[in-house]
Amino acid sequence: MKSSRQLTSHTKSTTKTQTSRCKRDVLHKFVCEAYSEPNHAQYPGFELCRRSALVSVVAVFGASPAIAADEIEVVSDEEGFGDKTIRPYSLTLVHFVGRNRDGEIFDSTRGGLKYLDGGSGVYRPYIINLSGGPVPGICEGITKGLLGMKVGGKRTVRVPPSLGFGQADLNGPYGAIPGGSDVTYEIEVLRISNNGPDSLMVGISNCGLGGANQQDSGCRDIVPQL
Secondary structure, three states: OOOEOOOEEOOOOOOOOOOOHHHHHHHOHHHHHHOOOHHHOOOHHHOOOEOOOOOOOOOOOOOOOOOOOOOOEEEEEEOOEEEEEOOOOOEEEEEEEEEOOOOOEEEEOEOOOEOOOOOEOOEOOEEEEOOOOOEOOEOHHHHHHHOOOEEOOEEEEEEOHHHOOOOOOEEOOOOEEOOOOOEEEEEEEEEEEOOOOHHHOOOOOOEOOOHHHOOEOOHHHOOOOO
8 A cells, every 4th residue: 555644634625725835735635746756766754755644633622832933842752873963955764653632643653553544654764854845644743843953862842833734634644633722753873974874874774655555665674873
């Protein structure tokens, strides 16, 4: 079954709602298609358009009392090692777990759960290109939360709707994201490259072919590495 990181919107109103940059990009088909070119498929980060969620969110949720509109909050931070840090132009190989305001997982690279459409969640780290423009399913809050992190670092960040998924109710691969609410990400950095993807993929070429191939050979053997 083809996998996708697409988030699906379910609103009760036809009135146009104000959305964040992240939500706009994940909902536009042409963005998914642009990042699904064959030359991207060899990297785990370009599993992009991951798994389309099919379950509707029908309840109406209130917005959570939150952090400042355009800031993330660092909840916890383990520094990692080495001198290399993630910069605005870096490529980085990461694990992350996204939780909604109720603590339920809506997205994760660590597998072990069932997708909303019934498939088995895949354990596969993800490449994020901080200089590559918006990525479907990866909100601006994650990229801001990554800045300054080192290899082996672990950080938990709270992301407001303006840097997350906006005001509409959405479904992630594993669960719901109530409209207008903060989300939390637990991030672990495995590798960093400031000069292209090759150094990220040493020894793990069979981990990450996305889409129908679903290759995850060796993914569990990856350890943080400079």
